[in-house]
Amino acid sequence: MRIPCPHCGTRDLREFTYQGAALAQPEGDWSPDWDSYLHLRDNPAGETRDRWYHNPCGTWVVVTRDTVSHAVTGGIAAREAGA
């Protein structure tokens, strides 16, 4: 698997660490949304978005990929993705 780092270009999987689903943090104090945010995960057959950390350059990347075809369709810096 090769992942596009917005700073370094497409790089090998071994340079990255998986950092979980790319979810937007809920606003405000405790609510059931926080419970979902912390504990409930979808397990989609198809497109999914998750965060990967590019160890050598230190960029957090939000990667869009397909769990069925294994195609990696996008990678943008997390600070620009807002997630």
Add this chain to the structure above:
Amino acid sequence: MVDLIALTPCAGLLPLTVGNLALAEVDAGPIHLIAPFRGGQAATDAALSKALGLEMPGPQATTRKGAARMLSVGPGQALLLGAAPPALDQAAVTDQSDGWAVVSVTGPDAREVLMRLVPVDLHPGAFAVGATARTMVGHMTASVTRTDEEAFEIIVFRSMARTLVHELSEAATGVAARG
């Protein structure tokens, strides 16, 4: 009075010749990390340009002027080697001179050897002279720079010097054995 002796990171390990590959330690001089604050890129480039005649390199690139050179090491960060930085009030500057081990890998098989360790395309078409990449050498995070057609420079944390020399000499021995 204790007489302290300064040792370089690869003292006692290099130079080394394996097959047609030469591994040597590079005395890079002072090494500083320069990271402009948000909005401070132009002021930092101007100050560097005035004092040293070079600007911060873009992604995957290096800049050079005389003995001073800069390597891109991450978004908005570059290492300045071989010269002390001027006063920069729009950037974070860290003296890391003692923190890095710098090793040159030279010889006709240099690319062949690094191909065993580095998960980046090092073909001259994709990685020309002057190109640099923050990547891995084996399991170590490293900066790999092409300094010439058959010469690369690898920069790792000083504590990794022995591992780097071991990895490189193992790979070079394997390549040399293939004849």
